[in-house]
Amino acid sequence: MEKTDVLVIGGSASGIIAAVTAKSYFPDKEVLIIRKEERVLVPCGIPYIFGSLKSSEKNLIPDGGIKKMGINLKIAEVVSIDKEEKTLKTKAGDEIGYEKLVFATGSIPVVPKWLKGAELKNVFSVLKDKVYLDKAIKKLEDCKKIIVIGGGFIGAEISDELNKCEKEVILVELLPHILNLVFDDEICQKAEEILTERGVHIRTGVGVKEIIGDKKVSGVLLNNGEKIEADAVILSIGYVPNTELAKNSGIKINEKGFIRVDEYMRTDDDPDIIAVGDCAEKRDFITRKISMTMLASTGCAEARIAGMNLYSLSAVKTFGGTIAIFATAFGDIGFGAAGLNEKTALKEGFSILTGSFEGVDKHPGTLPGTNKQLVKLIASKESGLILGGEVVGGSSTGELTNIIGLAIQNKMTVNTILTSQIGTHPLLTAPPTKYPLIEATKVICKQMRKK
Amino acid sequence: MEKTDVLVIGGSASGIIAAVTAKSYFPDKEVLIIRKEERVLVPCGIPYIFGSLKSSEKNLIPDGGIKKMGINLKIAEVVSIDKEEKTLKTKAGDEIGYEKLVFATGSIPVVPKWLKGAELKNVFSVLKDKVYLDKAIKKLEDCKKIIVIGGGFIGAEISDELNKCEKEVILVELLPHILNLVFDDEICQKAEEILTERGVHIRTGVGVKEIIGDKKVSGVLLNNGEKIEADAVILSIGYVPNTELAKNSGIKINEKGFIRVDEYMRTDDDPDIIAVGDCAEKRDFITRKISMTMLASTGCAEARIAGMNLYSLSAVKTFGGTIAIFATAFGDIGFGAAGLNEKTALKEGFSILTGSFEGVDKHPGTLPGTNKQLVKLIASKESGLILGGEVVGGSSTGELTNIIGLAIQNKMTVNTILTSQIGTHPLLTAPPTKYPLIEATKVICKQMRKK
Numbered sequence: 001m002e003k004t005d006v007l008v009i010g011g012s013a014s015g016i017i018a019a020v021t022a023k024s025y026f027p028d029k030e031v032l033i034i035r036k037e038e039r040v041l042v043p044c045g046i047p048y049i050f051g052s053l054k055s056s057e058k059n060l061i062p063d064g065g066i067k068k069m070g071i072n073l074k075i076a077e078v079v080s081i082d083k084e085e086k087t088l089k090t091k092a093g094d095e096i097g098y099e100k101l102v103f104a105t106g107s108i109p110v111v112p113k114w115l116k117g118a119e120l121k122n123v124f125s126v127l128k129d130k131v132y133l134d135k136a137i138k139k140l141e142d143c144k145k146i147i148v149i150g151g152g153f154i155g156a157e158i159s160d161e162l163n164k165c166e167k168e169v170i171l172v173e174l175l176p177h178i179l180n181l182v183f184d185d186e187i188c189q190k191a192e193e194i195l196t197e198r199g200v201h202i203r204t205g206v207g208v209k210e211i212i213g214d215k216k217v218s219g220v221l222l223n224n225g226e227k228i229e230a231d232a233v234i235l236s237i238g239y240v241p242n243t244e245l246a247k248n249s250g251i252k253i254n255e256k257g258f259i260r261v262d263e264y265m266r267t268d269d270d271p272d273i274i275a276v277g278d279c280a281e282k283r284d285f286i287t288r289k290i291s292m293t294m295l296a297s298t299g300c301a302e303a304r305i306a307g308m309n310l311y312s313l314s315a316v317k318t319f320g321g322t323i324a325i326f327a328t329a330f331g332d333i334g335f336g337a338a339g340l341n342e343k344t345a346l347k348e349g350f351s352i353l354t355g356s357f358e359g360v361d362k363h364p365g366t367l368p369g370t371n372k373q374l375v376k377l378i379a380s381k382e383s384g385l386i387l388g389g390e391v392v393g394g395s396s397t398g399e400l401t402n403i404i405g406l407a408i409q410n411k412m413t414v415n416t417i418l419t420s421q422i423g424t425h426p427l428l429t430a431p432p433t434k435y436p437l438i439e440a441t442k443v444i445c446k447q448m449r450k451k
Numbered sequence: 452m453e454k455t456d457v458l459v460i461g462g463s464a465s466g467i468i469a470a471v472t473a474k475s476y477f478p479d480k481e482v483l484i485i486r487k488e489e490r491v492l493v494p495c496g497i498p499y500i501f502g503s504l505k506s507s508e509k510n511l512i513p514d515g516g517i518k519k520m521g522i523n524l525k526i527a528e529v530v531s532i533d534k535e536e537k538t539l540k541t542k543a544g545d546e547i548g549y550e551k552l553v554f555a556t557g558s559i560p561v562v563p564k565w566l567k568g569a570e571l572k573n574v575f576s577v578l579k580d581k582v583y584l585d586k587a588i589k590k591l592e593d594c595k596k597i598i599v600i601g602g603g604f605i606g607a608e609i610s611d612e613l614n615k616c617e618k619e620v621i622l623v624e625l626l627p628h629i630l631n632l633v634f635d636d637e638i639c640q641k642a643e644e645i646l647t648e649r650g651v652h653i654r655t656g657v658g659v660k661e662i663i664g665d666k667k668v669s670g671v672l673l674n675n676g677e678k679i680e681a682d683a684v685i686l687s688i689g690y691v692p693n694t695e696l697a698k699n700s701g702i703k704i705n706e707k708g709f710i711r712v713d714e715y716m717r718t719d720d721d722p723d724i725i726a727v728g729d730c731a732e733k734r735d736f737i738t739r740k741i742s743m744t745m746l747a748s749t750g751c752a753e754a755r756i757a758g759m760n761l762y763s764l765s766a767v768k769t770f771g772g773t774i775a776i777f778a779t780a781f782g783d784i785g786f787g788a789a790g791l792n793e794k795t796a797l798k799e800g801f802s803i804l805t806g807s808f809e810g811v812d813k814h815p816g817t818l819p820g821t822n823k824q825l826v827k828l829i830a831s832k833e834s835g836l837i838l839g840g841e842v843v844g845g846s847s848t849g850e851l852t853n854i855i856g857l858a859i860q861n862k863m864t865v866n867t868i869l870t871s872q873i874g875t876h877p878l879l880t881a882p883p884t885k886y887p888l889i890e891a892t893k894v895i896c897k898q899m900r901k902k
Binding site: 295304305318323367394405407 | 774818871873
């Protein structure tokens with residue numbers, strides 16, 4: 001029987017980082033990654049193979065780095081785990097022993113079996129599977145009119161990419177707005193305006209009753225009775241944790257389907273079994289409620305924590321809950337969010353103050369390539385603690401959102417940000433006199449003084 | 452006699468922010484800004500009027516905002532201050548009384564009187580003066596070959612801008628590298644490579660002995676005896692605080708020429724006289740030594756602190772010293788720094804560890820418009836406290852530098868960053884698996900474990 005010290009199931013972002021961190025902190029241990037896929041796609045890059053990248057070949061995670069570190073790699077499907085014996089079995093019949101087992105099995109797209117017509121030809125899901133997606137993209141080449149069902153990040157990004165390829169794209173979203181689970185309504189509206197301007201047709205507040213067609217898709221029937229013709233349909237209505245194997249192996253799964261873990265990412269009843277990434281339970285950083293957030297970046301943070309604590313717990317390195325930190329971009333315009341938005345904060349029962357400020361992302365704003373930059377902050381009314389933030393701006397949106405993320409994770413108040421020194425430069429940032437993040441805190445501080 | 456509650460001398464970034472903050476926190480007080488200039492240039496935008504902006508008209512600070520807030524504005528030159536009577540006099544003979552007086556008189560370029568030929572025609576300084584600069588730019592139009600003396604930020608930026616306008620530009624710097632007071636040598640070299648590639652001729656490690664010419668510049672004579680011909684010379688060898696008026700009014704000036712202030716930006720011996728921006732004393736955030744750093748963004752942070760504390764001190768809002776947070780860009784490539792660099796930290800006697808990592812600023816790196824992204828961190832060997840950081844990258848460099856700045860100001864360690872959740876997106880940031888800021892902390896953490 002083959003044997004390794006650390007065995008990681010899953011070779012995407014979180015699996016790789018768990019393996020790399022484990023090898024780095026415990027170099028004497030043997031580390032093995034088992035994954036099903038011959039070649040692994042960069043998960044967040046998937047929407048871009050539908051357009052900008054043109055091919056999945058340009059969106060692959062290279063294996064060179066892990067091999068160079070001396071991490072072993074095996075292409076195989078794990079079919080069962082024996083927790084008592086500390087072994088697992090592969091589909092090919094191999095048995096492998098482990099000291100520490102890390103689940104990084106990720107997530108799979110929701111396939112709506114209740115939706116009539118979902119099995120028709122030219123209906124595609126956004127599986128994180130190179131072979132499947134290569135075929136889908138090939139077929140989409142001949143399609144002129146494509147309906148994307150689900151206006152979350154993936155649906156909106158794929159819509160924008162297909163639109164770039166001269167396709168007629170209709171994006172259908174059941175909620176009142178696209179990206180509505182992440183952003184407050186006024187930010188969602190901005191995203192809709194930009195996507196519409198770029199040529200995507202957006203239909204919100206309406207669900208899909210049925211996908212119609214004879215063998216092959218011919219269109220969809222909406223809940224309101226309207227029919228829209230189409231040559232293809234892309235389903236992007238969310239992901240669920242891939243935890244079937246864990247469940248079958250007797251590992252505790254929470255009510256949302258995630259593997260239950262502690263602050264060191266260890267499973268509830270077996271400290272030698274760990275879970276990281278989309279398959280692992282996440283709690284909200286602020287409310288401590290179970291969170292549905294699935295992000296490669298959060299997965300990597302968890303994987304680092306897991307790897308560091310694998311053989312020896314460190315009190316300072318625990319995972320404090322997800323701050324749900326996101327970003328996306330359509331053309332030159334970026335959208336970012338971290339922590340709670342206004343709607344969610346109110347729903348959770350927080351007494352809050354909000355501050356929004358729109359300025360420019362270069363200065364003076366007459367410089368070529370200047371974009372508007374909007375920052376909205378949500379803070380506790382009593383303490384000024386920053387609970388969340390949203391950003392709309394140019395190419396610096398991602399890192400500006402990370403500034404807000406760092407503030408949330410380190411429990412900063414609006415006063416801390418208001419009195420912070422920020423660096424500015426004409427070509428790179430907003431002006432020092434009207435830096436939207438600072439101006440947004442000013443709006444909140446002013447309300448706090450009036451109390 | 453005219454009278455106001457708050458009187459601000461100086462109408463650039465720091466003066467405006469001091470006035471605006473004072474009015475916002477103490478709306479019942481009357482606030483007056485006195486400035487010499489009819490129209491005020493955006494200070495950090497000045498290098499860009501030599502190229503990208505094409506005109507100083509596009510680089511003006513509008514007066515609309517301050518007027519809308521009910522702040523009064525007077526164009527006049529202050530010639531004397533009577534601290535006892537709490538009044539000042541203008542050149543036109545007006546006398547104005549105040550309760551609180553804020554110096555925001557900024558800085559003026561070093562004019563090297565010791566340098567022979569500095570008085571010749573077509574020798575220009577980078578005065579923050581619209582009328583002067585408009586004339587200089589007009590004259591430069593007819594010049595083909597221009598020597599810029601001094602390779603700090605302003606000199607390097609102006610060189611790049613003039614180069615954009617098809618001028619032959621020679622940048623001369625006495626130190627071994629351009630930008631050498633801010634960045635470590637390997638980063639300076641990258642800046643030199645990029646500027647050279649863009650067409651600027653760089654001469655480092657050599658000083659200027661004399662500017663030669665008969666009435667008008669014909670070239671410069673270097674310390675090594677070499678002569679370079681030129682049609683014009685731009686002097687950018689630094690700025691000194693503009694504190695002549697303060698000094699003449701009996702206000703204490705430190706050994707470097709700055710107005711001495713406390714943590715609330717109040718002068719040492721008169722709590723009703725305040726100083727902010729380039730004219731105000733700055734201490735280094737980490738070493739507490741007197742700092743020569745002059746930055747509009749730091750000035751704005753000081754001005755906010757000063758404005759908030761003007762009539763009532765708040766313990767939580769003090770200015771903790773400058774973290775010297777900068778950024779600049781040449782073409783698509785940004786350079787940023789915050790806190791101490793390696794060289795300075797060693798010189799100050801710190802035991803340090805450094806970590807550098809170069810990755811990409813989009814992911815996968817095959818996406819169009821991807822730039823390399825390098826992060827270097829400097830941390831205390833004993834505690835892992837982050838002392839400084841340097842960034843080279845694309846358009847997100849400014850905000851990424853601000854993340855490091857926030858970490859320094861909040862006394863974070865490499866462990867805090869290493870276990871942070873950062874948000875990533877293909878079009879906006881480095882990948883979650885190889886985010887250079889996190890990877891740089893990993894390099895340091897690994898060295899700490901080996902101790």
